[in-house]
Amino acid sequence: MSNERITDANKLVSRYALWAAGGGLIPVPTLDIAAIVAVQIKMVSDLSKLYGVPFSQDRAKTVVSALIGGVLPGALAGGSLAVLGTVIKLIPIVGTAVGMAVSSGFAYALTQAVGKVFVLHYETGGSLLNFEPEKVRSHFEKEFKGAQAAPETPVAA
Known part of the structure; x- marks a missing residue:
């Protein structure tokens, strides 16, 4: 494991989490989701x-969707408004403002968690082809909850 590479990976994850949070601020429902993805x-x-891992956009979409899809039922069961941020934006004025704030935080935490899971997977020699979302589900959920509670925590490898 290269400390320099981990540092660079952490910087990438943090930068993209902030970009995703910005995507959550888009006031148009579904356009925000497209930007975040x-x-x-x-x-x-x-x-x-x-x-130095081969990249496939289709495989990345599949893996990221599977990771995020696993978190949504738990977030809904927990009564999280974050999942409903996009829908809330449909309510004129107040709903748009609340939905943007909620979606932004949710997008940040999801992106941090996705990034941390990929860094760990790549650090252990994994690739997109052998990435199995079900095997990292509990780690992803832990990272997601941690990112919601304490933004910008570094990736631990």
Whole structure:
């Protein structure tokens, strides 16, 4: 494990988490989600380059969707408004403002968690082809909850 590479990976993850948070501020429902997903896929692409891992946009979309899809039911069951941030934006004026703030924080935490899981996977010699979302589900959920509680925590490897 290269400390310099981990530092560079942490910087990438933090930068893209902030970009994703910005995507959550887009007031148009569904356009915000498209922007956040695009940021996450670009982050995985850049992490893949950093680690010299072949990148496939289709595979990255599949893996990221599977990771995030696993968190949503738990967030909904917990009564999290963050999941409903995009829907809340449909309510004129107040709903738009609240939805933007909620979506932004949720996008930040999700992107941090996606990034941390990929850094760990790549640090242990993994690739996009052998990435199994179910095997990292509990780690992803832990990273997601941690990112919601304490933004910008460094990736531990």
